[in-house]
Amino acid sequence: MTIRMVYFAWVRERIGTGEESVEPPASVVTVADLVNWLAETSPAHAGAFENRSRLRAAIDQDFVPLDTPIGRAQEIAIFPPVTGG
Amino acid sequence: MIHISVQQSAIDIAAEMTRAEAAGAGAVATFTGLVRGDDGVGTLELEHYPGATEAALLKVAEGAIERWSLSAAIIVHRVGPMHPGERIVFVAATAAHRGAALEACAYLIDRLKTDAPFWKRETRGVKASWVEARDGDHAAAARWDISKG
Numbered sequence A: 001m002t003i004r005m006v007y008f009a010w011v012r013e014r015i016g017t018g019e020e021s022v023e024p025p026a027s028v029v030t031v032a033d034l035v036n037w038l039a040e041t042s043p044a045h046a047g048a049f050e051n052r053s054r055l056r057a058a059i060d061q062d063f064v065p066l067d068t069p070i071g072r073a074q075e076i077a078i079f080p081p082v083t084g085g
Numbered sequence B: 001m002i003h004i005s006v007q008q009s010a011i012d013i014a015a016e017m018t019r020a021e022a023a024g025a026g027a028v029a030t031f032t033g034l035v036r037g038d039d040g041v042g043t044l045e046l047e048h049y050p051g052a053t054e055a056a057l058l059k060v061a062e063g064a065i066e067r068w069s070l071s072a073a074i075i076v077h078r079v080g081p082m083h084p085g086e087r088i089v090f091v092a093a094t095a096a097h098r099g100a101a102l103e104a105c106a107y108l109i110d111r112l113k114t115d116a117p118f119w120k121r122e123t124r125g126v127k128a129s130w131v132e133a134r135d136g137d138h139a140a141a142a143r144w145d146i147s148k149g
Helices: A009-015 A031-039 A043-048 B013-021 B052-068 B098-115 B135-146
Strands: A003-007 A019-022 A056-059 A062-064 A075-079 B002-007 B027-034 B043-048 B072-078 B080-082 B087-095 B118-124 B127-130
Touching (some): A009 A043, B013 B087, B027 B098, B052 B072
Parallel strands (some): A003 A075, B002 B072
Antiparallel strands (some): A003 A019, A056 A075, B043 B080
16 A cells, blocks of 8 residues: 655754655554554664654554554644644 | 634734624633744744644534634634744634633634644744644543533
8 A cells, every 4th residue: 555655844854855665564553553664664764753742643644643553644744733823 | 604724924913803794692701822923933833733733623613612602703824934022823702792702712712723734843943843742632631521511
């Protein structure tokens, strides 16, 4: 299953790209699993995901907790806590 | 009436007020946020999540309309680079009376701060840094969870 990953703010900067396509193995069930798996793909990902408590996520543009199953997600976003307004 | 705008261009308060007043009710409450020049900030840049941002703002506006029976809810947020003193956000709530308009206006800005995917980056001289989220913003947004739901 191919998932479009999108990144924002310092997560985007540390990874070095705003989006990428990934094909996680079947063992990846939740967003947290996906983050753990991605962190092993490169030092940049590992650096961006170093502190999991500072990460937030959205599945197909809906905000979700990191322990949410990814299901049949097409787009998953990983980003820092929001700071608008 | 709901009006949501995520825009690069400057926020035209007069145009937004005209829109709020045209909804035909007795009270309009508004909030305008300006870029602060804290500690020598020269430029503030706003990044957002296109599509998700508009959807999140629409949800906030719909929540206010339903809870306070508003005639109109307006949310305008700038993105891209801006400078101290410039308007970064404008919200307006139009209701029959002032109580609902004022409360709904506070709700709109409190919820926007925690529910919409925007990120601020400040530049001071040549040094850029991402603004950290504040716990107080979550407390402000959460106060709307406990009273009349």
